Amino acid sequence: MLRVENLSKRYGDLRALEHVSFQTPQNSIAGVIGPNGAGKTTLLLGLAGLLPIDSGSIRWGDTILSANTRRHITFYVEDAIRPHALLSVESVLRFYASVFKRKKALFNGIIERLALRDSLRSRVSILSKGTAKRFLIAIGLLSTQPVLMLDEPFDGLDLKQTLQVIPLLREISAAGRTLVLSIHQLRDAERICDRFVLLNNGRLAGSGTLVELQTIAGGAQGSGLEEIFLALT
């Protein structure tokens, strides 16, 4: 279980996160939902230990994760980055496979499932938006930390690619990893996530499964995430 308790972060006068608390069980897929500026990226950077948080705690099971130990539990892949831009896709992926001691079969499996075979010799800098996104997801899948956090994993993917990636992420989750996905599109979030963390202006608007959120929002059974989000914010 990943437990986040009272996480707060300020940038000067701006409150980016204010007492955000939620929990998500192992093997689940949690979606962090919110409009631009809601604090999604700040939350994930803080969880990954890549941004100092002002207060609050993060627990994995019974263990409190310090900033130094968080990298052993969480791995976060940001949106719209082009890491190691001058290198080929293959050399970058092989590097991450080797540092995470991933076997060749798994490496090849990820390449096949994400349809990256034809792009292996391309430089990262020249990849199309969709290919770059699949490349970033591949880096995330090569990591071994129990919690994988992806920022906008479907941004840039067409419908067909999105429908290919969703089952892959479900398999990863079923295999034992906890996924935390920051998703802009509520429709995509509904498709894949088991649980939701709704953020608005740095504050938690609600968290839980869709049914739990429907109850919190006081809406009718069967109302969608969009209605729930609008009702809670």
Added chain:
Amino acid sequence: MLLFLTGPLVGYSFIQAVSLYGEASRPALVTPQMAAGLNPFDGVIIPTYGSLYLALTLLFPFVAIRMISADKDSGALHLLLQTPVRPTALLASKVVALSFALFLAELPGFLALFYWRLSDGHVYAPETLCLLFGHFLYGLLVITISLFAATVSETASTAALLALACTLGSWVLDFAAGGNSWLAKISGLSLTAALKPFEQGLLPWNVIVGIVIAVAGLIALTLIWWHPGRPLGVKFSRSAAALLACFVLYPVSHFLTRSIDLTEDQRHSFSPTVSAALRQIHEPLRITLYLAPEDPRFMDFDHSILAKLRRVLPRTEIVNREASQAALFKTGEDPNYGLIVYEIGARRAESRSTSPEEVLPLLWNLAAIAPPGSDTEAAYPGYPLVVKSSGRAELLFYIFWPACSFAGWFLFSRR
């Protein structure tokens, strides 16, 4: 780009130096007595490596800064810091990669040495290796300054400004060192001052240890500031601890007064017999001077006596009563001006001479030591050489090297 530019830059310096050395050698080929003054290390190798020093100071920081800034800008830094590889190992790999880049940047210098040897030029390996080692240490300093600048700066351009402020700031310190102010003392910390002994063929332990401490301190600071997840307060407190450690360790280097004279003509040393005789002086030697630092007599005395004495008798106490005065205004108003007082225990002697031929007998007399016999070692012969210009060096450095650099870049960019 760095490789593309260093070839012609080094080539120009080398071709000019060889030409001037040839001009100076012509009379020596006719009059062998003049040959002893012709040292290819000073005449050709140092000027050639002077241009590499410029490239290291002005261009290499950009290469080093890119190593960190590119990772920051592309998002690779966040990914790398989450891998099982420790940040120390990641930074070490970057320093190793940059050291290799440094080696590549120095290749035109090696090419110049090779060309000089092919032209029958003389290269004395120990002093040349000493210079190369000095350049390596200087390069390490530039690398670590640049890495730290890139770590604490938001953008690569800010980092470049910061790094160049450090490297070019050294030139300002060197300029200030010409005066007599407190800046002159600080100028001892300038990067150029660190390279100078190696350019003179000296291997000074205090400078080597000082550079190692500075490099280790800068690496520690880079590691502290590299991780974006560390709170600012932690970064400041750890930086203070690292700086404190450096300030505590740095003075230790001053106790390492020994240096090795690797020059072929042993210009920084007395002859072995004179050195052996001086080592028999067990009581502390105190020298009090009344000479302004700008006075040519002081420079002559410092070069021919003091620098050599410090190497043989590190405990020698040297006091200059005129250190804060300008020579220009010291024309005859002080009767003591120009005087040099030597004291060993209670014994005292005075002289106005700055020549070793007069000073050394005075010291033998003062220390009650028998004057040493004359040395049987062969005098430095000198290596005059006139290399006829055939255009091959121009072809090598102005055409071949840039073409190779361009081809290398083109092939890499197509991969």
